[in-house]
Amino acid sequence: MTWVATSTSKAAVTDPMQQRPTRIVVDLGALAGNLDAIRAHVEVPVMAILKANAYGHGLVPVARHLQAHGVAQIGVAFVEEGIALRRAGIDVPVLVLGGILGRQAQQLIAHDLEITVSSLDKLRQVEEAAQALGRKAVIHLKIDTGMERIGVHSYSCGPLIEAAAASRWCVLKGVYSHLACADDPDSPMTALQVERFQEACAHFTRIGAPMPIRHLANSGGVLHAPETWLDMVRPGILLYGVLPDPAARASVPVRPALSLLSQVVYFKVVRAGHPVSYGATWAPAQDTRVVTIPIGYGDGWPRALSNNGEVLVRGQRRPIVGRICMDQFMVDLGPDGTAYNGDDVVLIGTQDGQAIRIEDVAQRAGTIAYEILTRLNERIPREYVGASGPG
Numbered sequence: 001m002t003w004v005a006t007s008t009s010k011a012a013v014t015d016p017m018q019q020r021p022t023r024i025v026v027d028l029g030a031l032a033g034n035l036d037a038i039r040a041h042v043e044v045p046v047m048a049i050l051k052a053n054a055y056g057h058g059l060v061p062v063a064r065h066l067q068a069h070g071v072a073q074i075g076v077a078f079v080e081e082g083i084a085l086r087r088a089g090i091d092v093p094v095l096v097l098g099g100i101l102g103r104q105a106q107q108l109i110a111h112d113l114e115i116t117v118s119s120l121d122k123l124r125q126v127e128e129a130a131q132a133l134g135r136k137a138v139i140h141l142k143i144d145t146g147m148e149r150i151g152v153h154s155y156s157c158g159p160l161i162e163a164a165a166a167s168r169w170c171v172l173k174g175v176y177s178h179l180a181c182a183d184d185p186d187s188p189m190t191a192l193q194v195e196r197f198q199e200a201c202a203h204f205t206r207i208g209a210p211m212p213i214r215h216l217a218n219s220g221g222v223l224h225a226p227e228t229w230l231d232m233v234r235p236g237i238l239l240y241g242v243l244p245d246p247a248a249r250a251s252v253p254v255r256p257a258l259s260l261l262s263q264v265v266y267f268k269v270v271r272a273g274h275p276v277s278y279g280a281t282w283a284p285a286q287d288t289r290v291v292t293i294p295i296g297y298g299d300g301w302p303r304a305l306s307n308n309g310e311v312l313v314r315g316q317r318r319p320i321v322g323r324i325c326m327d328q329f330m331v332d333l334g335p336d337g338t339a340y341n342g343d344d345v346v347l348i349g350t351q352d353g354q355a356i357r358i359e360d361v362a363q364r365a366g367t368i369a370y371e372i373l374t375r376l377n378e379r380i381p382r383e384y385v386g387a388s389g390p391g
C-alpha cells in the first residue's frame with residue numbers, strides 16, 4: 001500500500017499534464033445541480049448522455065459523480081465507451097445508443113451493457129450472442145419516427161416489436177426514438193414524431209405485451225416539449241449547462257459546468273504594419289501589445305476563430321489576432337493593454353464578471369456548441385472542482 005501512495009504523489013508532482021497552463025475545469029457541483037434541475041422539471045428518471053467523453057467533460061469522472069448523485073441510467077454512443085465505464089466500476093445501467101454489428105453483441109452482453117436493437121436481423125444476432133454466452137441481453141428497441149438514421153420505421157415496426165416481446169434471450173427494457181428538430185421550439189416536426197412514436201408504442205398494447213420504458217426527449221425535448229418526456233428523458237448538452245441551440249428557450253435553470261482556461265506565456269510589442277502568425281493575415285495599424293496563449297487547433301480550439309474570436313485577459317475582452325496555430329495563438333491587448341506571463345486567460349467561462357459562453361464561441365466559429373465541446377481533446381488536462389459543493 002505504501003508504495004502505491006508514494007507513486008501517486010510522485011505522479012502528481014511529475015505528471016507533465018498537471019503543469020500545462022492550459023486546462024479544462026469541470027464544476028461537478030454545477031453538473032449535479034443541472035441533473036437536479038432537469039429532474040425537478042420533468043419528474044421522470046433521467047438517462048444522462050455521456051457519449052464523446054461526456055461532451056468533452058471527461059467520461060469517467062462525470063459518470064462517477066452522476067452515479068453518486070443517483071442518476072437512473074447512462075447513455076453512450078459506442079460499446080467502447082460502455083466498457084470504459086464498466087472498467088471504472090460504474091454500475092448504473094448503461095445503454096449503448098449507436099447502431100451495432102453482430103460481432104459486437106457478445107461484448108455488449110458480457111459487459112452488462114444494454115443494447116439498441118433496430119431491426120429483426122439485429123435482434124437475431126443479439127439473441128444468438130446471448131444464447132452462446134448463456135446470459136440474457138437487455139435491449140431497447142429503436143423506432144425511427146423521422147430522423148432516418150438508425151431504427152425501424154414506425155410504420156413497419158410491428159414484426160420487430162412482436163419478435164422482441166416474445167424473445168427468450170432478450171429482456172425488452174425500453175423502446176425509444178430520437179427527435180430531429182426539438183432544439184427549435186417552433187418546429188412542427190416534434191409533434192409529428194411524438195404521434196408516430198405513440199402509434200408504434202400502441203402496438204405493445206395491441207398484442208397484449210407489457211409496455212417497456214418509453215423514452216424520446218433529448219435536451220430540446222426537455223426544454224420545449226412536455227409530451228416527449230414519457231417514462232424517461234435523455235438530455236446530453238443541457239446536463240452540461242449548455243443550450244442545444246441559440247434559439248432554444250432556457251426553461252430549465254442550468255449553468256455551464258465547463259471552463260477552458262490558459263495562461264499568457266509570452267508578451268511582445270508588435271510594430272505597426274508587422275503581420276502576426278501564419279499567412280500574415282493581420283497586422284496592427286499602430287504599435288500594439290500582443291500576448292501568446294499556449295493552446296491551438298491541435299487541442300480542439302477551432303481554427304475558425306482566427307481573427308474572429310475573443311478571450312478574457314485581466315477581465316477585458318481581447319481579440320484573437322492572426323491565424324490560430326496548432327499549439328498557440330495570439331491576442332491583441334491594444335497599445336496600452338497590460339498582461340504578464342502567467343496571467344490567467346479565459347477562453348470559455350467567466351472572469352471578473354465578464355463571460356465567454358460556449359454558445360458564443362460556437363456561433364463565431366460557425367458551428368454548434370456540441371462540436372466545440374466534443375473537439376476539446378485529451379491533450380488538455382481536466383481538473384474537477386465542486387464535488388461536495390452546493391448542487
Ligand SMILES: *Cc1c(COP(=O)(O)O)cnc(C)c1O
Pocket residue numbers: 049051097178217218219220234235236237238244
Ligand atoms: C446524443 C443523443 C442524445 C442527447 O442529445 P442532446 O441534444 O445533447 O440532449 C439523446 N438521445 C440520443 C439517441 C442521442 O444520440
